[in-house]
Amino acid sequence: QSRFGGGGVGLLNAVPHSYQPGAVYQSTSSNWHYTSIADLGRGGVGHRFGVMGGYSVFKDSRRASKGGFAEAWIDFDKRGSHYSLARNYSNCKVIYGHAVEPVMLSLSYSGSTQDAEFLSPTNTIESIEWSIPKSVKKIRLNFKGDESPMVYAVSLETPKGIVVDNIAIRGSSGVDFTRSDNASLKRIMGLMRPRLIILQFGVNIVPHIVKSYAYYENQIYQQIVALKKVNPEVSVILIGVSDMSRKVNGQFESYPNIEMIRDAQRSAALRAGAAFWDCYRAMGGKNSMPAWVYASPSLASKDFVHFTLRGSNIIAEMFYSSLMELYDEYTEMQLEN
Template sequence: MVKPSRSLLLLGYILIILANVTFFLPPEIKLTETISFRSFTPGSIFEKQEVKYADISDITQKFNQPDPLELPEKAAPAKKKKKTKAAVVKQQAPVKPDTTEVLETRYHIQFPEKADTVLDGFFQALRSSLPSKELIRVLHYGDSQIEGDRITSFLRRRLQEQYGGCGIGLIPAVDGSGTRLTLLQRADRAWSRTLAFGPDYNKTLPGSYGVLGTYYTYTPIRHLSQIKPTSGQSSYSREETTTNGKFDFSTAEPVSLELMPSDMAKGRSRQVKNLKLLYRNPGAPFQLSVTMAGDTVNKNIDSSGSLRIYKYRLKKDFETIRLSFKSKKSPELYALALDCNTGIAVDNIPFRGSSGTEFIRMNKNLLKQQLKELNVKFIILQFGVNIVPYLTSNFSFYEEQLYNQLELLKSVAPEVSILVVGVSDMSRKEGEDYVSYPNIEPIRDAQRRAAFKAGCAFWDLYEAMGGKNSMPSWVFAEPPLANKDFTHFTPKGARLVSEMLYKALMMAYEEKNRI
């Protein structure tokens, strides 16, 4: 039988050993670049280390904008066509940007040393877009931080209020995420997409990606009405049907897409003037039918290996548009666009899971053609959150990769201005607190160096949103400005970010106008 005194003595020895271990053991032992072992220390047990979250009250005061979905609709009701036209014409008149206040340095657009002219091409396009009666285009690339038209939609609204334009710009043929608020899309199951990014990327497939980093194709279906299907056999077949050696479109079943404004689509997002299709069909001709409000346009399109843009002019207010395709082989469909004829278009192009290093996978000549035909004047690149979880002491590899992407874009479109938006703050939980990842600032610095080296502008979102430990302040704000993953902004937070970016751009623009 063990005496109680011996048990107490053994427990005392154990406590002494543990006290010595915790005293001499470092608070963190790094096992690999991404894995570490944390231990208790006397300080962590008895001394509470208070983490101070960033104060963002000035941000919400300076940049808070009302939600356009909660405002009375500026556009006329769909049936009042004359009033809608008049409103659009009036809204497209150029007005002076309302950014008269001087912003703090942390909100400013940053430029390479002795090269503050890198955005002049875009600023000149803004000055001349309306008088020249042209449509200029802004491409906003990013990771999941902008998915669903977050950040982009509010920036689009602000720019179109100042410089005219309407619609939501470029969209994929098939909406894979289904998160866009202002547009609903439906597509037949025959469609498939090929991506230049993400886990589905396949380097063995043709690299003829569109400006959205994707291309869409469908599996043609032939209907052999002259053959009666037997039990268990479908009346649809992949056998070819020809008439006089040519493909008989009448025997093909259509493969369709549908676009329709959602109930949340208001104002300029509904004021669509034309629908564009960017495509290439080297394999075979195809028949296209476009239907809206009972009006159908049919067009037979010859085979061509070059980039083409088909434009459908809307004769009525934007309602459900159905596009039907018939062909022996599918064309490559790069993008659709819902635009105005003049003003500015701002396109939301999310690369989910990307770190912004996949542009070199695209065909340079095809990308060059698309940027030229779309009259792109400004490209915004907003990446970084997907590289944050990879903890390392040196991000020179990422700097070089990002620089290569920027150099590619500059080589195919030297006249296009480029802005790199730095990584936003991200937090991880340590004990009871949420703290910024230790590599946020090194990633931000690598992005800035790459931008300046390539002759591009840079906007520091990390500093603009409050710097170190600012993400918890956004998450715990009322109402919340970021989600509880401590990575992505809520719609209200996205609206703040877009307003900060818009005012930073307009401040830089006004500085140029004063010179």
Template sequence: MVRKIFVGLALLLVALYATAWLRSLRPEWLLSMYLPSLERLPGFARRDTPSNVKLSEEQVAVLSHLDSVESKLAEEEVPTVKAADTLAPPVVPKIPDGIPCVGLEYDTTQATPLKNFYEQLYTGKAARKQVRILHFGDSQIEGDRITSYLRSRLQKEFGGGGIGLVSVAPSMHSFGGVSLSSSKGWEVRSLMPATARKRGERYGIVGNVCRFLEKRAVDSLGNVFEGSLSIKKDLRAGRGARFTHCRIFARNDSGAFRVTMFRGEVPIAEVRGGSSSMVRDIAFSLEDGLEQFRLQFTSQNPVSVYGISLETPTGVQVDNIPLRGSSGTDFTAMDSTTLIEMASYLEPSLLLLQFGVNVVPGKVEGYGFYAAGLIKQINYLKRIFPGVPMILVGVSDMGEKDGEFFRSYGNIPDVQRAQKRAARQTGIAYWDCRRAMGGENSIVAWVQADPPLATADYVHFTPRGARYVGEMLYASLMSDYTAFVQGRK
């Protein structure tokens, strides 16, 4: 009996201490916490909400449409877009009937904040150069979700191929028909989670920096460190695998280094360089029909690699840059010099910022601090990418247990208001993802759909759900672009 009382008192003290500690946290610290899967929590038993929350007839029709579109996107050849002496008529994509089109939100009394991006599409820049979109987001876009569908759609209309920027040591090893495999010995320092961030590290655009630390026998150049990355593409997979160039972004602060491209065990291209305090853009053109190759890095001292890009020199490129655990308030932790140097090489035309799912579970009384944090980050990105338009993609619907069942988090509208305020005050566009999903409790319908559009954590999209979101975002973007073209004539 005494033992039970003692254990009970001990548990009570632990609970009181934990409560006091949580109350001591600053609200912004909650923004980078990871979301556990609800089914992993002790005693969890899934119970779907017994309500009339179901997919609308419109949504069901869209899903059947997606199946046919996806197969066509994989089968169609990449269009060859030729530059002409005189501008060809602008491409104005036809938006499929029945796609829910939630309009982009911005101050309609002013010119569209996406004008620079739309002008590049309208004037045919994609025929002569790249039109690049950087898609930053939280775990909702991890694994090329949403991005891949948006990329396929835009490349179909405006040309281009490849998956764009990826880390040398990605968390996922397959993207759009491209498989990546890095050798042992790579050290990866990531921006996220914030608790493991290294002070003074020069993080780049993809959110990490990779260094090969594997030692080897000294060669004639004095190189002692070596690392490699193998890349394989399935040409049947669609546009993502149809890249013609490989670019490497790296910094070598001291000593010589070398990057060699191999077909099997045969070297087919090589670039050598000396030390430099600046990020370098090392480019390889791929031979026709080359489906598999290996990049081998050797150096006298460890080289910092900020990512590679698998791309075509023209057309649309859409980069998937997931920052798992971020709320969109971590860009200022990236090294500004490194970002500016990479921006000068990449020359992006549009930034997509998709965040929010890490903010919602940390319930607080007000979200003014979140709006202020986003405003700070967006203004920082504006200094790094001057004149580049941005779209803030709002938080998706999310579910929590309410008694025996699941319903939408009650604080999502507050988070949305903070995001809209940040977009409005910085003059960028906003897209309401939750509204596009169907609004309150739509996450329940997405989980219950057959096949499911969202996973049993009531947060993340399944691949099918991610494609649906990608299609709706594409439709909204192209609807706004069409209005721009019509107003320009």
């Protein structure tokens, strides 16, 4: 964004995760309920999970509502002085769908309601968008109606430049996209029109040691193909598994299957026409995780699996440098031709 323009925090669930981006603090009324793709086995949740891997609905709160309707709200509050680009949003987009009854959605800031729109009943996925002055620190989205639509995401972004959406699907090994309803996924992709999808999965597979990861290669291949099918114009980059250690005879060593999983991911990416970036190699390869954990300050946590914020930033810089190096080579070739 500092190079090409753009800003904002991108897509957020209506119900915030325990970890929130440092630039914006999100709070909600207590009657929101989030359903994720991980809830499929419980039944009765359908398959319309969209690109975020889940949706939110508000439950009946009409006892607390003066108008006799169910009502729910979401607040977004700019915080701190860091991450200035993330706080630099001027658009608020709500992605919703499958509304059985009309719902009133209003946008408020600076102490008053600025705009309100009726969301008509729909059996597909729609979006509504408002412009917001950059000087506004806090906004509220208020929903009022007899029955909640599925709220897939709220995006705080700029109208131009690069918008980065960080979609965390906790506990996923990266094989959930084909479990979502294809029509819903395609519709959201059409509304968002992403040009690049970066996938990063793998550590949840590592503890399951088997002789062959051909099955996993095929699963990852199917995910990339599915994403490209619903959005043929999109490019995909798969970031490979990072190093991960376990204790053997008192010493932390890489799991013996890391390189097999990495190779399966790379093969899947190349088969599907995607690019691959080797995070394991970038870290230093076999048995590199302890060096990240014991660095001062620490670059990875004591579980020898996850990066600290500082370590994540270093990996991000390494990836960005690789990406921009190839981008610059590509643009130079285009100019020569």
